Amino acid sequence: MKLMVVGGAGYIGSHTVRQLRRAGHEVVVFDNLSSGHAEALPPEVPLVRADLLDLAAVKAALETYQPDAVIHFAALIEVGESMRAPGRYYRNNVVGSLNLLQAIVETRKVPLVFSSTAAVYGTTDAVPIPEDAPLHPESVYGETKLMTERMIHAFHVAHGLPYVILRYFNVCGAAPDGSIGEAHPHKTHLIELACLTALGQRDKMMIFGDDYPTPDGTCIRDYIHVLDLADAHVLAVEALAQGQRDAATYNVGLGHGFSVLQVLDAVDAVIAQDGFPPLKREIAPRRPGDPPRLVADAHRIVDDLGFDPQFTELKEIVRTAWGWHRRHPYGFEE
Ligand SMILES: NC(=O)c1ccc[n+]([C@@H]2O[C@H](COP(=O)([O-])OP(=O)(O)OC[C@H]3O[C@@H](n4cnc5c(N)ncnc54)[C@H](O)[C@@H]3O)[C@@H](O)[C@H]2O)c1
Ligand SMILES: O=c1ccn([C@@H]2O[C@H](COP(=O)(O)OP(=O)(O)O[C@H]3O[C@H](CO)[C@H](O)[C@H](O)[C@H]3O)[C@@H](O)[C@H]2O)c(=O)[nH]1
Numbered sequence: 499m500k501l502m503v504v505g506g507a508g509y510i511g512s513h514t515v516r517q518l519r520r521a522g523h524e525v526v527v528f529d530n531l532s533s534g535h536a537e538a539l540p541p542e543v544p545l546v547r548a549d550l551l552d553l554a555a556v557k558a559a560l561e562t563y564q565p566d567a568v569i570h571f572a573a574l575i576e577v578g579e580s581m582r583a584p585g586r587y588y589r590n591n592v593v594g595s596l597n598l599l600q601a602i603v604e605t606r607k608v609p610l611v612f613s614s615t616a617a618v619y620g621t622t623d624a625v626p627i628p629e630d631a632p633l634h635p636e637s638v639y640g641e642t643k644l645m646t647e648r649m650i651h652a653f654h655v656a657h658g659l660p661y662v663i664l665r666y667f668n669v670c671g672a673a674p675d676g677s678i679g680e681a682h683p684h685k686t687h688l689i690e691l692a693c694l695t696a697l698g699q700r701d702k703m704m705i706f707g708d709d710y711p712t713p714d715g716t717c718i719r720d721y722i723h724v725l726d727l728a729d730a731h732v733l734a735v736e737a738l739a740q741g742q743r744d745a746a747t748y749n750v751g752l753g754h755g756f757s758v759l760q761v762l763d764a765v766d767a768v769i770a771q772d773g774f775p776p777l778k779r780e781i782a783p784r785r786p787g788d789p790p791r792l793v794a795d796a797h798r799i800v801d802d803l804g805f806d807p808q809f810t811e812l813k814e815i816v817r818t819a820w821g822w823h824r825r826h827p828y829g830f831e832e
Contacts, residue, residue: 505572507534550594591642609738667751672822679822681829707784716758720751723809751794
C-alpha cells in the first residue's frame with residue numbers, strides 16, 4: 499500500500515514509518531517539523547513539510563501522493579503546556595485534525611488510523627481499563643484527543659470514512675539499533691529522564707510520591723514499546739485496507755503494569771552492565787493529576803488484530819531506550 503503518515507517525523511511516527519517500510523509499504527510523510535526531525539526518516543521516504551492548519555496544503559498532498567490510507571500522529575502532546583496554552587492545543591490538535599478529515603472526504607475518502615491516548619479516560623477506578631470505560635479527560639490535551647475521536651466517528655457516520663483509533667498507554671523505548679528514539683523538546687517521561695540522569699544531564703531522579711495505594715507506594719503504568727506500538731499501526735492499517743474493520747477503537751498496552759520503583763531498578767540494572775553507578779533517587783511530592791494505576795485491558799486488539807507485543811520484559815524495553823540515549827545524548831541535535 500501507499501500510506502501518508504501525518505506527524506511521521508516525530509517519535510512514534512518515525513518508528514512506525516520504519517515498520518511500515520519493513521512490512522513492504524510505500525510511505526510519504528506530512529509534517530511541519532514543529533517537534534519532529536527529518537533525520538529520523540529513511541532517506542527514500544518523501545517529506546512534505548507543511549502544516550495541518552493549511553487545508554490547501556493537506557488537500558494538495560493527498561492529491562499528489564494518492565495514498566491508500568492515512569495514519570495521523572500530528573499533535574502537540576504536553577499535558578502541562580496544554581493547560582497554560584489551551585488555544586494552541588485546540589487549534590493545532592482539533593482544527594488540524596478537522597482539516598485532515600475534511601481533506602480526506604473531499605479528495606480520496608481513504609481509511610484513517612488515529613493516535614489517541616489513555617489520557618481520554620482520566621482518573622478511573624477500573625483496573626485494567628477497558629475501551630468502554632467512561633471518558634473523562636482531565637487536561638486540555640486529553641480533551642483535544644477525545645474531541646478528535648468524536649469528530650472521526652461523526653465523519654464515519656456521515657461520510658462512511660473507515661477508521662481505527664488507537665489509545666496508547668505509556669510509550670517508551672527506541673529502535674534496538676540505537677539509530678532513532680525519543681527526542682521530545684521537553685523531557686517529562688520517566689524512562690527517558692532516567693537515561694539522561696545516568697548520562698549526567700540531571701543530578702537525580704525524583705520519585706513523584708511513594709504513598710500511593712500500590713504495593714510499593716509508587717504509581718503503576720503500562721509501558722508499551724514504541725516498536726510494538728508501531729506494529730499495532732501496521733496491523734490496523736492492513737485490517738482497514740482489507741475491509742476487516744471499518745470503525746474500531748483499541749487500547750494499546752501490555753495489559754500489565756510496572757511501578758516507578760520497578761522502572762528505576764530496571765534502569766539501574768541496565769546501566770550497571772555498562773559500568774554506570776545506580777541513579778541517585780529522591781522522594782518528591784506527588785505530581786498533580788497522576789492516577790495511582792493506569793493499566794490497559796488490551797484484549798480487544800489482541801483478539802481482533804492479532805496484536806502480539808514482543809517487548810514484554812522491562813529490562814529489554816529499558817535497554818533499547820538506553821542504547822539510543824547513550825549513542826545520542828542530545829537526540830538529533832548533535
Ligand atoms: N509519546 C507518548 O507517550 C504518547 C502517548 C499517548 C499518545 N500519544 C500520541 O501519539 C502521537 C505522536 O506522539 P509523539 O510522542 O511521537 O510526539 P512527537 O511530538 O514526537 O510527534 C508529533 C509530530 O507531529 C508533527 N506535528 C505537530 N503538529 C503538526 C501540524 N499542525 N502539522 C503537521 N505536523 C505537525 C510534529 O512536528 C511531530 O513530528 C500524538 O498524537 C500523541 O498525542 C503519544
Ligand atoms: O521524573 C519523574 C517522571 C515521572 N515519574 C512518574 O512516573 C510515572 C510515569 O510518568 P510519565 O511522565 O513517564 O508518563 P505519564 O503516565 O504521566 O503519561 C503518559 O501517559 C498518559 C496517559 O495517561 C499520556 O498518554 C501521556 O502523554 C503519557 O506521557 C508517573 O507516575 C510519574 O509520576 C516520576 O516519578 N519521576
